[in-house]
Amino acid sequence: MTSLSHAQALSVAQEAVLLLGRWAGASPSIPTATADSKAVTQAKDLLKWPQDSRSNLEQQVKPLRLLFDDVNLSNGQGSKNHYWPVGYIKDHDSYPPIPYPQPNADDLDPIKPPIQQAIASLQPDEWNNLSLLMLILEKFGSYVSFGEQDNVSLLDLTRTTAAVAAALANQPDAKCLTLIAGDLSGIQKFIYTISSDGALKSLRARSFYLELVTQEVVEQLLSALDLPRTNVIYAGGGNLYLLAPGDEGTIVQNKIAQVRDRFNEWLRKTFQGKIFLALDCLPFATEDVGTPEFAKAWEKATKKLAGQKSRKFQSQISELVKPKPAYEPCRVCYRDDLPLPSLEPLNNQEADSCLACWMCRTMFDLGAKLFKVEAIARSKQSTIKGAQDRLSIGGTFYYLFEEWKTANAIANEDSTLFLVNDWTLEPYRTGNAVPLLLGNYGQRCPESGPDHAQPQFMNAREMAAAAQGIKRVASLRMDVDNLGKIFAKGLGSNQTLPPLAGLSRQMSYFFKVYLNSLAKNRQDNLPAKAKTLSDDSRQNLLFIYAGGDDLFVSGTWNEVVEFAFDIYQSFRAYTGYNTDITLSGGISIDGAKFPLYQAAEASGDSEKAAKNNGRDSLGLFEQVFKWDEWLGSTSPSVADSDARECLKSAEYPPILGIFPLIEQLEKQQIETNYARSFVRSLLATAQMQDQMIKEMENKRKTLIHEKEPKQYIDYYEKEIKHDIRYYLHLPRMAYTLARLPQRVREHPEFAPVRKSLNNPYNAPYFRAIATWLELLNRSQSQSND
Amino acid sequence: MDITQEIIKKIDGLPGTLKTYPIRDLVNHAEKFGPYLKQQRLETNQVRKFLDAINRLKSVLAQENEFSKIETEVVLLKPKLAYAAAREKAAKPLSQVMSKAIDKVRSKEDFERLVQFIESIIAYHKAEGGR
Ligand SMILES: [Zn+2]
Secondary structure: OOOHHHHHHHHHHHHHHHHHHHHHOOOOOOOOOOOOOHHHHHHHHHOOOOOOOHHHHHHHEEEOEOHHHHOOOOOOOOOOOOEOOOOOOOOOOOOOOOOOOEOOOOOOHHHHHHHHHHHHOOOHHHHHOHHHHHHHHHHHHOOEEEOOOOOOEHHHHHHHHHHHHHHOOOOOOOOEEEEEEEEEEOHHHHHHOOOOOOHHHHHHHHHHHHHHHHHHHHHHHHHHHOOOHHHEEEEEOOEEEEEEEOOHHHHHHHHHHHHHHHHHHHHHHHHOOOOEEEEEEEEEEHHHHHOOHHHHHHHHHHHHHHHHHHOOOHHHHHHHHOOOOOOOOOOOOOOOOOOHHHOEEOOOOOOOOOEEOHHHHHHHHHHHHHHHOOEEEEEOOOOOOOOOEEEEEOOEEEEEEOOHHHHHHHOOOOOEEEEEOOOOOHHHOOOOEEEEOOOOOEOEOOOOOOOOOOOOEOOHHHHHHOOOOOOOEEEEEEEEOOHHHHHHHHOHHHOOHHHHHHHHHHHHHHHHHHHHHHHHOHHHHOOOOOOOOOOOOOOOEEEEEEEOOEEEEEEEHHHHHHHHHHHHHHHHHHOOOOOOOOEEEEEEEEOOOOOHHHHHHHHHHHHHHHHHOOOOEEEEOOEEEEHHHHHOOOOOOOOOHHHHHHHOOOOOOOOOOHHHHHHHHHHOOOOHHHHHHHHHHHHHHHHHHHHHHHHHHHHHHHHHHOOOOHHHHHHHHHHHHHHHHHHHOHHHHHHHHHOOOHHHHOOOOHHHHHHHHOOHHHHHHHHHHHHHHHHHHOOHHHOOO | OOHHHHHHHHHHOOOOOHHHOOHHHHHHHHHHHHHHHHHOOOOHHHHHHHHHHHHHHHHHHHHHOOHHHOHHHHHOHHHHHHHHHHHOHHHHHHHHHHHHHHHOOOOHHHHHHHHHHHHHHHHHHHHOOOO
16 A cells, blocks of 8 residues: 555656666566656656656766765865766675765776666565665665766655655645754753763763654654655754645644644653754745755755744743752753652662663663664554564654564564665565664774673773873764855755755765774775874774764774874865865863763864864864864965964975874884973973963953054064964974984984974974874873873 | 174164064074074083073062063173173174163063073074083
8 A cells, every 4th residue: 555655756766776777787677667647747857857768768877976066155166077986885885985086987887787686686566665776776876877967866866856756746736845844952962961980882872862763753754744755855963854745724734743742742751851853844836946946945944943942842831830849860861850769770780870760771771782783673562572672752662673684573564674774685675674874883892791791882991991192082073064054055056956965965974874984994994195193993983973964973082083084084085175065073082081971062162163263173182273284284274364474484394284293203213201301391382382372362452451552462463473373482392302312313204304393384283293292102100090 | 694793783673672573583593593602612501690690580570570670680681791701702692692682671571572582592502402
């Protein structure tokens, strides 16, 4: 029994798979090949699906040009052109290799045989399995283009055409469609505002749980509106966008409001008002899906949510302000609305475990099991045997399984099976399985307990112990700069539904799929010419969240730092080095016992500082620089024109930037004693420099306050501030370098290092260099917290 | 023109008191002057009294925060240098340059610039192997 909207989506998917098959040389017979319905014809017309006669269509399958090349906010790519390399996502490839764009298009023939094989093997009834067909398109059609726009993938054109056709199913001539936008607010609070031992794995469980909450909102909307999954334009990290039919007589709107209110009622009960679902919809003209007007609708729908958030819980306000008795708070999340008997030990394996509420206990348990979750069955049924665990979300149950086979055997027809990062066709052949992509890399414990218990993620203590130098852990937060602007107007006249869907998918693929690959297989996934400090595989990391356009990763401090540089370089290569698509990040380095919510806050502040530094920056060691300055470049990027003037007489140093200088200094193999005193004087120099800059800053403020003549103030600002930053501490640096042992000083490789450190262009980096070396070389005995 | 003369000319030509001596020029001069002094075989103990006096004035100024408290003492730095230069030929260039600079010290900021100058010279001198 397939509803009309599902049937439209299915027929578009069938056609796409069929033509991909024919292109690859397979000639499957499709049981339900009929003429297009009116809705499908309309959708194809609106989104410029090639109109050629069917038998010629496969000639329109071509190499996919890089969509990121067309993003232009202020800098853009000019006329640079990149292509995705030929490829597809293989079975059993939980960590598919990151594709990096290249200047020339590959010959597509090598991917024909596997496509042919996959499609030829389809059984007649499998042609009606929409999610199986979509998975085939996702595996094989993500990086080939189809149609007149050579930067739109076959997958995205199919998905969006199917979505529009489904939305038009009941009314092919509808003048209007609806864009639904949703946003869970308060996520940050739920994830990070907790304090307890074992927080790391709890945090991860919390973010995973919220991913399922987002998923559940999507499921409820799809079922309330009777829409196929193709109509989800984007869902992840608490955000969602769906395409729905036009709304005559506010039917859609009412259905959405119902879902929202029911969900918020559940959220209020479960999270005491900390999490709120904003969900709204925006009608827009049907033809806009094929014009840049669509981006405006997208932006408007997003803005509408802000209004809802500000009226948060309006309908439930009376419930919230009712006086309630306050009880002993949960020691993990501090909720105090539960009478004491409902608090129980967080970890019943430990005698002195703190008392926690049921939610915190559930999250703690989930954290331990998450490592092995392969499949999740969503069901209305309140019991399914054989599952590891059950979570209740918004009135539905989510059953966790270690293996898809067990899940598949148990799940019934009404249930949906989510398969975590699984690209194998097999499990999708029967039942109602859909992929769930998750940025979920996590390093296991070296040994899993004394009794070889189930594998565990490394905890903060173990992470710290694995560190080089100082025994610390680090938290890294990063997100894409100007994402809203990119989506609102980055593509200019190209800003129609299919490219937007492509943009959003490729962004979120990076964080959900490829980031796992980069973490797990470092050497195989770094872009060519990436700068690295060590060859270490740096696997001691734990993803707490990665998806959409952002991430939060914890781990061994030096490996997190290296990972941050890897991510940046990988992301830039992945997006074709478009200067309008950058990342900013912040890192906080702390002791293993430092509360994680504070580390999350500190790395968040650091990220904010990076955004304030004109974006494209990293905050690390309480310093903020452009990534270029950290990574080093051949020509200095001095933004301030006065500083440029001040530096104009200076030569460029042979080595410029923090990262390459650290690399060179580490290479010198300076004896421990010398290294220690070198780092100490470097640090002292840097501290004096900071102190001096601060004093001058204060002095300038005093002068402004005392209304001194502008000329005098300007003098301070220009001459002194820049001269101090770039020049004043060069003599001390020269002296510090001169005290290194003769063997080091006279080594030919040291000459450029010395020259570079004595150069004003590197002077702003003294503190970052000193701090980094200090942490790397701190011996164990010195590093007690 | 040798470096001693170059610095003297620069200080002479400053638009105002010593604080108008740009740090950038000061450092660039010190970078040449330090090694030059080393080449002249100057050892810091030959100007020890002068350096001690500078350090003492620095700490007085840090405590009192008022230039008038050290004003007279600053002037007395010159005879200390002249004495050193008379005893050791190697101290002469430093004496010449410093005297010029001291003549332009009228305020706290000027004195601070003087200290930056001498510290930079000594750092480059030591970096060159001077003691
Ligand atoms: Zn709790």
